[in-house]
Amino acid sequence: MSAAAEKFKKSTVPGLILALAKVRAPAKAAAALRRLTGRRGLIEVFVAFDDPSSALAIVELDRRLARRKVDLVVRPVLNRDLAGDPAIEAKRAYAVTDTQRLARRYDLALARTEPLPGNELAFLGEWVAACQPADGTRFAIAAANRIWFQPEASIDRAAMAELFTQTVGGPPPGSGSEAVRANEKIAKRKLVYTVPMASVHGRLFFAHERLDQIGEELDLLGWKAR
Amino acid sequence: MSKIPVDFYFSYRSPYSYLAAPRAFALPGRYDIDLRFHGVMPMAMRGQAVPQAKRLHTVRDTAREAARLGMPFGPVWDPLGDGAKRCLAIGVLAGDRGKVREWVLAVSKGIWAEAANVCDDEVLRGICERVGLNWSEAQAAISDPEIERRVLADTESLVALGQWGVPVFVFSGEPYWGQDRIEDLERSLNDAGLRLPT
Numbered sequence: 033m034s035a036a037a038e039k040f041k042k043s044t045v046p047g048l049i050l051a052l053a054k055v056r057a058p059a060k061a062a063a064a065l066r067r068l069t070g071r072r073g074l075i076e077v078f079v080a081f082d083d084p085s086s087a088l089a090i091v092e093l094d095r096r097l098a099r100r101k102v103d104l105v106v107r108p109v110l111n112r113d114l115a116g117d118p119a120i121e122a123k124r125a126y127a128v129t130d131t132q133r134l135a136r137r138y139d140l141a142l143a144r145t146e147p148l149p150g151n152e153l154a155f156l157g158e159w160v161a162a163c164q165p166a167d168g169t170r171f172a173i174a175a176a177n178r179i180w181f182q183p184e185a186s187i188d189r190a191a192m193a194e195l196f197t198q199t200v201g202g203p204p205p206g207s208g209s210e211a212v213r214a215n216e217k218i219a220k221r222k223l224v225y226t227v228p229m230a231s232v233h234g235r236l237f238f239a240h241e242r243l244d245q246i247g248e249e250l251d252l253l254g255w256k257a258r
Numbered sequence: 259m260s261k262i263p264v265d266f267y268f269s270y271r272s273p274y275s276y277l278a279a280p281r282a283f284a285l286p287g288r289y290d291i292d293l294r295f296h297g298v299m300p301m302a303m304r305g306q307a308v309p310q311a312k313r314l315h316t317v318r319d320t321a322r323e324a325a326r327l328g329m330p331f332g333p334v335w336d337p338l339g340d341g342a343k344r345c346l347a348i349g350v351l352a353g354d355r356g357k358v359r360e361w362v363l364a365v366s367k368g369i370w371a372e373a374a375n376v377c378d379d380e381v382l383r384g385i386c387e388r389v390g391l392n393w394s395e396a397q398a399a400i401s402d403p404e405i406e407r408r409v410l411a412d413t414e415s416l417v418a419l420g421q422w423g424v425p426v427f428v429f430s431g432e433p434y435w436g437q438d439r440i441e442d443l444e445r446s447l448n449d450a451g452l453r454l455p456t
């Protein structure tokens with residue numbers, strides 16, 4: 033590689049990314065226009081139900097957004113790992129310990145000490161993805177609470193179907209695998225590569241550990257807490 | 259009685275490691291611990307592909323975190339490859355000379371806030387001499403197979419812990435992964451009664 037090409041790759045490209053990230057005027061203008069036309073702000077959060085960090089993100093975002101004119105849309109995905117990652121199992125085990133620590137910061141207590149097998153909870157992602165966004169998100173919040181923050185609560189399919197009916201007011205939808213795949217396409221388009229990640233009007237944040245920064249972003253865009 | 263060890267795994271290629279370093283090296287001033295530094299090979303040099311989306315997000319997220327911490331970030335010069343290897347080798351030398359803190363803080367700031375090309379001998383020499391490291395010794399360290407073996411051993415010890423990314427701290431057998439988990443580590447150090455009197 034020539035010296036010029038090396039400099040371009042190793043210094044100029046990251047410099048351009050940093051410079052572009054500082055350009056905020058278009059996002060602020062778009063947010064102002066959205067408010068002018070009577071629309072609320074929007075956070076899409078990409079999650080997996082077997083992931084405790086996702087649960088923490090859903091529950092805590094829901095709590096924090098209550099004082100803002102901002103909607104939360106939960107988008108479950110199934111494929112969320114880096115291709116060829118040799119540490120997937122280790123990461124899932126560590127996520128439980130890490131979320132226990134993070135939850136303490138928010139005065140929450142994680143009810144589980146072991147990871148859950150993802151394939152056993154895949155049906156929840158399908159239900160949420162197949163619903164209208166508001167219904168799906170309402171159920172996702174209830175499900176995340178039930179699975180990760182309520183000790184002794186049953187999380188088998190029948191119990192979760194009952195929770196769905198209580199929360200949404202009807203039976204769970206049928207197969208939602210296509211809807212989950214649609215979420216995965218949205219995630220790919222938005223450059224989401226892991227869970228939980230939140231897209232705040234196009235800007236990405238780790239949803240469980242950048243909650244204050246998400247709040248600051250909403251402030252900057254004009255959706256301040258009341 | 260020997261102090262309780264806290265292991266600090268660090269990569270020169272990781273901007274999050276750069277953000278962690280000043281707070282990490284400040285820990286022994288506030289807690290009765292022995293901070294043991296381990297420079298490790300970057301993830302991308304350990305056979306793990308890093309997708310473009312992750313690289314892009316890391317730059318943006320680090321910039322926001324650096325602003326929050328009041329640390330400079332950018333212009334940068336990615337040290338992936340020989341640059342990282344040279345820094346790792348000199349880091350071992352710096353440890354042997356009791357200057358690892360000064361070295362790590364200076365070179366990581368150079369890489370992540372001053373676009374220091376650490377493959378360039380003159381640039382690297384300047385950083386070495388600024389922290390009191392002999393350039394001839396640094397050059398020898400870069401090509402010393404024993405030092406390379408020590409770097410690989412540190413890298414393998416991270417993998418053996420079941421860990422993957424950096425920075426990682428290990429206290430009492432428990433890992434704390436991320437520059438934003440230092441407060442959790444400190445909570446554990448406090449709980450263990452290791453806070454030094456002020």
